[in-house]
Amino acid sequence: MSEQVLNDQALIEMADQLKKTYDEITFKLEKLQLENIELKKHLVSAYGFCRVLDMISTDSYDIQPEILILIETLRAYLSTIMDNTIFN
Numbered sequence: 001m002s003e004q005v006l007n008d009q010a011l012i013e014m015a016d017q018l019k020k021t022y023d024e025i026t027f028k029l030e031k032l033q034l035e036n037i038e039l040k041k042h043l044v045s046a047y048g049f050c051r052v053l054d055m056i057s058t059d060s061y062d063i064q065p066e067i068l069i070l071i072e073t074l075r076a077y078l079s080t081i082m083d084n085t086i087f088n
Contacts, residue, residue: 040086047078 054075057063 043078043081043085047075047082050075050078 050071054071057068057071
């Protein structure tokens with residue numbers, strides 16, 4: 001009889017440990033999902049800002065060509081990241 005009680009107690013302890021581990025993993029997963037959403041929001045904002053900067057810079061004749069190339073390169077880079085991260 002005492003062996004049965006010991007087995008029941010061990011089973012309860014294992015179940016409690018599994019529940020605790022599950023809760024920790026679930027918490028970490030939810031935190032990572034929220035961080036992922038925030039990072040995507042920042043990326044979309046940066047991409048939008050870069051697009052506006054690109055549109056403004058192409059209409060201006062006072063900007064040096066090197067700066068225009070950097071802006072276009074940044075826009076293309078962010079566009080690729082958007083395609084790979086946000087849209088897929």
